[in-house]
Amino acid sequence: MANARAYLLLARMWIRVSMSYRTSFVVLTIGQFLISGLDFVAIVLMFTNIDALGGFSLTEIAFLYGGSTLCLGLADLILGNIERLGRRIRLGTLDAMMVRPVSVYVQMCADEFALRRLGRITQGGLVFAWAVHALDIDWTAARLAMVPYLLVFGTAIFLAIFTMGAAVQFWTADSSELANAFTYGGSTLAQFPMTIYPTEAIKALTFVIPITFVNWYPSLFILDRSDPLGLPGAVRFGGPVVAALLAAMAAGIWRTGIRHYRSTGS
Amino acid sequence: MSMIEVRDVSRSFVLRRRSGRWRRTAHTVHAVSGLSFTVEPGEMVGYIGPNGAGKSTTIKMLTGILVPTGGTLTVAGLTPYVERTQLAQRIGVVFGQRTALWWDLPLRDSYELLQRIYRIPPARYRTNMATFTELLDLAELLDTPVRQLSLGQRMRGDIAAALLHDPDVVYLDEPTIGLDVVSKSKLREFLRQTNRERGLTVILTTHDLHDIEQLCSRVMVIDHGRLVFDGDLAALHAVGGARRTLVVDLSEPTDPITIPGAETVKVEGPRQWLAFPAEASAAPLVAAVAAAHDIADLSILEPDIEDVITRIYTSTPPPG
CATH class of the missing domain: 3.40.50.300 (P-loop containing nucleotide triphosphate hydrolases)
Known part of the structure; x- marks a missing residue:
């Protein structure tokens, strides 16, 4: 509770700072919206020449795209600047966080909280809403419930990956690009149906960096599609388990990282 | 406690x-x-x-x-x-x-x-x-x-x-x-x-x-x-005997100045360095030098930490 309160305090303060440069805030938010939207425009243009990609229609891909973009956007909004940990370690400004009566993790998550990231979320949300509206499927209660399920656990998976990527910087202060490859890169891969990738890649994205649990498996259930890997149907509901596992790993790496920092003083 | x-x-x-x-x-x-x-x-x-x-x-x-x-x-x-x-x-x-x-x-x-x-x-x-x-x-x-x-x-x-x-x-x-x-x-x-x-x-x-x-x-x-x-x-x-140093530029080179309460630690042409206890006033010392010599310029160096530490070492062996 104390941590949530501290997070909100810090986030609210950064929102106020960004609002004091209102024009710049508006421009940046629209910019994020447009840049993020270009990917989707590319997909739409592609579909003027094709009817399906990997066996998926434009609306189905819009559903995948929207789900992936929303989950990444939400995670990025919540703790996107955690990747600056390495820089703070190099500059020595992490020490100031360590002498405050609030968890360092919470302070890092809320650091320079950027509301402009709503740009990406809005764009992903619009595509997602359009897909939900345009999809010609039978919205049973179970399918409907799967939508928030996808968003919540998909976001949780990205949160954990962001945290792991940042925590690694306790050892290698310059590795933020590596973390970005998994988060932003993973999200881009998940915007498309897995059927367009080789089986080995799908396996890697399921068992190694389980990005498929963000939106692919929940979408297979909602869209009533078969799994190219042929895994049991229960896998489609694996989101919470995967999120919990990743979160536990992330917490472990973070704690070990802090301990490492406190024992090297670097 | x-x-x-x-x-x-x-x-x-x-x-x-x-x-x-x-x-x-x-x-x-x-x-x-x-x-x-x-x-x-x-x-x-x-x-x-x-x-x-x-x-x-x-x-x-x-x-x-x-x-x-x-x-x-x-x-x-x-x-x-x-x-x-x-x-x-x-x-x-x-x-x-x-x-x-x-x-x-x-x-x-x-x-x-x-x-x-x-x-x-x-x-x-x-x-x-x-x-x-x-x-x-x-x-x-x-x-x-x-x-x-x-x-x-x-x-x-x-x-x-x-x-x-x-x-x-x-x-x-x-x-x-x-x-x-x-x-x-x-x-x-x-x-x-x-x-x-x-x-x-x-x-x-x-x-x-x-x-x-x-x-x-x-x-x-x-x-x-x-x-x-x-x-x-x-x-x-x-222990550390923190000392300040009076640096005087005389009009011409002379022998090291001898004044009670100060020690001439260095001479370089017309410039001389006189160390004196940090808590003592520099005024009487300046007056004493001025009485005997023609001063072109002067400045006072404050003691620094390194100086004090060096003197701690030379006066007592470090504990432990």
Whole structure:
């Protein structure tokens, strides 16, 4: 509770700072919206020449795209600047966080909280809403419930990956690009149906960096599609388990990282 | 109960160096070894030593940022590296060169945020803000973003931030570095007053012996990770024999000047260096030199920490 309160305090303060440069805030938010939207425009243009990609229609891909973009956007909004940990370690400004009566993790998550990231979320949300509206499927209660399920656990998976990527910087202060490859890169891969990738890649994205649990498996259930890997149907509901596992790993790496920092003083 | 208890604390770092194309050899650096001292509530202690002596390693262990490799320490009854976040409520830290304030925020917003983070009761916050604003001349700075403040202004802002939650102990790292004479004396007056009125325990690291002389009743000198001196100012003068140096440019080269109470330590052409006790006035010495010689120019060098430490070594063997 104390941590949530501290997070909100810090986030609210950064929102106020960004609002004091209102024009710049508006421009940046629209910019994020447009840049993020270009990917989707590319997909739409592609579909003027094709009817399906990997066996998926434009609306189905819009559903995948929207789900992936929303989950990444939400995670990025919540703790996107955690990747600056390495820089703070190099500059020595992490020490100031360590002498405050609030968890360092919470302070890092809320650091320079950027509301402009709503740009990406809005764009992903619009595509997602359009897909939900345009999809010609039978919205049973179970399918409907799967939508928030996808968003919540998909976001949780990205949160954990962001945290792991940042925590690694306790050892290698310059590795933020590596973390970005998994988060932003993973999200881009998940915007498309897995059927367009080789089986080995799908396996890697399921068992190694389980990005498929963000939106692919929940979408297979909602869209009533078969799994190219042929895994049991229960896998489609694996989101919470995967999120919990990743979160536990992330917490472990973070704690070990802090301990490492406190024992090297670097 | 003592405010700070440090018993036989050591801290070593393992550094890995490349020694060949692939091999890396580890070697251990002892940043602090066998450090023991206690600080009572309300004491103002100067913690001095050359760069790399172990000052900031000590401060980092006292704040809980660094875990010691040996020994025990408590601050305000808490073990810093175990109870770091609880301890944060009881201590204030000023990191010298690096601000703990939010770069883009006006000072006032930083303070309001700190009020909430530290859960400072509103009445207490208002009283403290009023006091610090007046004593540290912050009124005109409150609406300025921290990044636009000068070094001296920022230091004042940082000191207020460190004291806002009524800590029991405050660590100040080089609080007067880069400040002009007026700002320095104002800051020292503020620290003296806060120490007196609130019973605040202060640990001060500095390169400026004036800070020590005007603020601290006690001095600890650390060198190569060991405490080489722990005592009051008079004892430091007795052991370290801090001396000031009068540098005179005579109109022409002469033999070394001999004046009682001063020692001519160096002669270079028409320029001579006369060392005299730091607490003595320079005026009679200048008068004595002027009476016998034709002075073209003169200046006075203040004693520096390195000088004092060298003299500590030459007068007594280091303990331990």
